[in-house]
Amino acid sequence: MFQKKISIGLLLLILALSAGCSKAAGDLNLTIDGQHIVVTHQTYKDIEAKVNQDEEEDFDLPLDYLFYQNGVPVVDKITIVQGAESSSYDWAEIASHTFWRNTREIEINGVVYLVDNLLVECGGFDEENVHSITEIPLITARVLDIPFMEGAASSLLPLESTEHVVWFFLDGFGYQQFMTASEQGLIPHLFGLGDFNEAYTIYPPKTSTSTAALLSGLDSRQNGIWATGIRNLEVPSILDAANDAGAQVRIIEGSSTPFNYPGAEITLSGDRDGDGSTDDNVFTNAQTAIEEGIPDLLMVHFHGIDDVGHTYGPYSAEWESKVAEIDTMVGQLIDTLPEDTLMIIFPDHGMHAVLDEGDTSLGNHGNLVMDDMAIYIILVRK
Numbered sequence: 001m002f003q004k005k006i007s008i009g010l011l012l013l014i015l016a017l018s019a020g021c022s023k024a025a026g027d028l029n030l031t032i033d034g035q036h037i038v039v040t041h042q043t044y045k046d047i048e049a050k051v052n053q054d055e056e057e058d059f060d061l062p063l064d065y066l067f068y069q070n071g072v073p074v075v076d077k078i079t080i081v082q083g084a085e086s087s088s089y090d091w092a093e094i095a096s097h098t099f100w101r102n103t104r105e106i107e108i109n110g111v112v113y114l115v116d117n118l119l120v121e122c123g124g125f126d127e128e129n130v131h132s133i134t135e136i137p138l139i140t141a142r143v144l145d146i147p148f149m150e151g152a153a154s155s156l157l158p159l160e161s162t163e164h165v166v167w168f169f170l171d172g173f174g175y176q177q178f179m180t181a182s183e184q185g186l187i188p189h190l191f192g193l194g195d196f197n198e199a200y201t202i203y204p205p206k207t208s209t210s211t212a213a214l215l216s217g218l219d220s221r222q223n224g225i226w227a228t229g230i231r232n233l234e235v236p237s238i239l240d241a242a243n244d245a246g247a248q249v250r251i252i253e254g255s256s257t258p259f260n261y262p263g264a265e266i267t268l269s270g271d272r273d274g275d276g277s278t279d280d281n282v283f284t285n286a287q288t289a290i291e292e293g294i295p296d297l298l299m300v301h302f303h304g305i306d307d308v309g310h311t312y313g314p315y316s317a318e319w320e321s322k323v324a325e326i327d328t329m330v331g332q333l334i335d336t337l338p339e340d341t342l343m344i345i346f347p348d349h350g351m352h353a354v355l356d357e358g359d360t361s362l363g364n365h366g367n368l369v370m371d372d373m374a375i376y377i378i379l380v381r382k
């Protein structure tokens with residue numbers, strides 16, 4: 001009799017507790033570094049609609065989107081809780097095979113789990129003051145006296161005004177790759193530049209989405225370019241602002257442009273000599289652009305490290321020689337730049353090694369992991 005009373009009391013307590021909690025039966029309990037968030041079906045639908053722009057039926061929505069939406073730059077570990085059971089995963093190992101199927105349904109390596117609680121441990125830089133790729137156009141506009149992003153702040157400012165800005169855009173050569181290359185002595189020119197600032201790119205860390213952030217100074221959540229396949233901004237860009245201010249912008253690209261650059265003079269370098277790389281052609285065209293009279297803003301986009309990383313893997317012998325080659329090219333271009341130039345050296349994203357059998361490439365990027373998200377901004381004045 002006494003035992004029964006306790007059971008009824010316990011049942012009442014459970015009922016009272018569940019009534020007091022705002023989480024409905026179909027919601028997902030998300031905990032990020034100890035902070036609780038209730039994820040409703042509406043949140044799932046909103047994110048899904050923004051990412052799946054073509055409304056494909058069996059669309060794979062990376063779970064990374066849920067974390068980034070909640071302000072996480074890098075995930076270290078996740079734990080899925082189902083009733084009394086829980087399993088933890090190293091995010092770097094599963095991120096590219098983990099999809100969000102419905103509010104509480106998470107697919108990991110082809111298996112769908114109905115999740116009660118999802119616990120997330122963030123990773124990333126230890127430092128508090130980490131910069132963002134979105135600060136690059138802001139800094140550029142300020143030093144060239146172009147009105148853009150007025151009211152926005154960056155702790156990399158103030159910097160003295162300058163005649164020219166050159167962006168060395170090193171595709172796929174992220175923070176982790178830079179550090180490894182410098183330990184191996186592959187990048188004496190880049191490493192010797194100094195004033196190295198830790199930063200994050202935006203999610204998803206892909207060339208087109210990162211370029212949208214680079215041009216707009218806005219995060220992917222704010223500029224509308226939250227998935228690949230979109231080539232135009234619907235928010236103001238530094239290219240528009242430069243045009244309005246009468247400043248000249250020239251962009252030296254490889255074989256194609258990852259994004260539309262309205263208002264800029266674009267040079268598509270291609271692989272003119274058929275040696276399998278556009279970098280030497282980009283280098284020659286950049287040299288010519290500097291000799292002809294450097295514009296206010298010159299962007300030089302080297303694609304080779306990313307291409308070789310996809311094909312042979314980051315840190316492969318082929319990758320190492322490509323990194324050394326681009327380091328030399330950047331060093332030579334810097335030597336030819338006129339005085340009163342601010343150089344900004346940065347990548348659009350990093351890259352992680354792909355180890356799974358059956359994958360056709362040995363390197364990729366696109367996840368909320370340190371290898372892909374961590375970048376740097378190097379500022380050098382000449």
Ligand SMILES: [Zn+2]
Nearest residue numbers: 171172207348
């Ligand atoms: Zn890229």
Ligand SMILES: [Zn+2]
Nearest residue numbers: 172306310365
């Ligand atoms: Zn790539």
